[in-house]
Amino acid sequence: MKISVVIATYNGEDFIEKQLNSIKVQTLQPDEVLIYDDCSNDNTCRLVREYIKNNQLASWKFKVNKQNLGYKKNFYQLLRAAAGDIIFLSDQDDQWLPQKIEVMTKAMNQHPELESLNSLIQLIDQASNSVTLPAKPDFYNANFLHSKKSLERLNFFDWEKIIQRNISPGCSMCITKKIRDQFTAWYDYSLPHDWFLNLLAARTNGCGFLNEPLIQYRIHPQNTLGLSADPGSAAKMKKFEKNRQEKIKEFSGLIQAFANITSHLAFEAGKKEHAKKYLHARLNFYQKQNFTSLLKLRSFPEYYETATFKGRIWDIIIASHLKRVFYNL
Structure with a gap:
């Protein structure tokens, strides 16, 4: 079984090396890592090229888009190019826990009905310090996921739930080649790519959530999830x-x-x-x-x-x- 990781980058010089390193030290290594940059105007491209060269990562491929496409189109072309049977999606500024690929791949193999699998996230700030949000009633996963019943380790969500709200950010997910093929055939950019993928998987009850922290999700000033100071x-x-x-x-x-x-x-x-x-x-x-x-x-x-x-x-x-x-x- 071949494993791919796809990473979309754009002006990510502050954290890209931490994310790349968290992938390089995974306990189960991917067969390929595809990194497409969306015309960054900072040092992202230089840092990625140097990281790949210095670590002699022959299976890692880096490409710079000819023009800025936006994150939806950038992820679309990344997913289309990926050759893996299981494909992991990655942002540029998070940090994966070392066992992320191994644990999620094992779960996918043990439950062949899974078409997309999302993991629990841990919030961190710009200095990689842990952040805790006040929990809303019946909400989990940093308030991304709503469930009236307590979560098991592995949970399945049907399309009627996913149509109401997504359950986790795309950087926590992996998908099968089958769902990738449907996605690349039908995606129309009307919805974020991760939500569209989970909707496709949920149609056959193949959308799963693994209630185990496997990624540190970084919060930015523009992405504070309700942590900003009280304005006027x-x-x-x-x-x-x-x-x-x-x-x-x-x-x-x-x-x-x-x-x-x-x-x-x-x-x-x-x-x-x-x-x-x-x-x-x-x-x-x-x-x-x-x-x-x-x-x-x-x-x-x-x-x-x-x-x-x-x-x-x-x-x-x-x-x-x-x-x-x-x-x-």
Whole structure:
């Protein structure tokens, strides 16, 4: 069985060597490592070339794109080029624990129904110090993953769960060649690549989560996951509007991706139509932000499965158009 690792880089000079080293010292070595740089204008390219040369890594291949493609297209071409039966996805700024490839490959071999496997992440800061987030009720994996039931070591998620939210960042996942082939045939860039991959795998209940920490996920100032200091009311309003626009973009992309996948693969008709209506209700609420759209959204059980009590109260405030008052308290 051949193992590939694909790494997308862009202006990653601060942490790329740490990530490369964490892959080089894996207890189970990959057969190939593909690194594609998306036209960095810092020292990333030099550092990667020197690392490969100095460590005599003949199976590691580095390429610089002719033009900036963005992370979705960069990962697409990486996955398309990968020759492995199991393919691990990597960002440029995290650190893998030494046994990541070995443990996840063993799990994939022991459970052939798995098509994508995501691992538990540990949060670290820019200095590689551990970071702990306050846990939301029924949320796991640094609040990426929602589950009403306690997690086992290995957990499976069907597409009805994945359609609501993804379960882990793509840098924690590996996939089979089969899912890679479906992805490269149908991916339309409407959704982040990792979410699209998990949706494909979940369709046959092949999307798994391994509740074991195997990657240190680095938090940046622009990626603080709720750890930023409390800003003033004007800054909060600006952040709220940005988040709203991001949600509109997210659910618009999710609707498009789901329509794309269901045009190629068979889904149970009743469940498919229900999922489509739920996604449109989500999008409609973020677009209109009124009581009519909120009541429609609240008619779906999926709303209560992932919305916290605080989140539901906040949605009422939004629908009442009182958010500016609350931000000024």
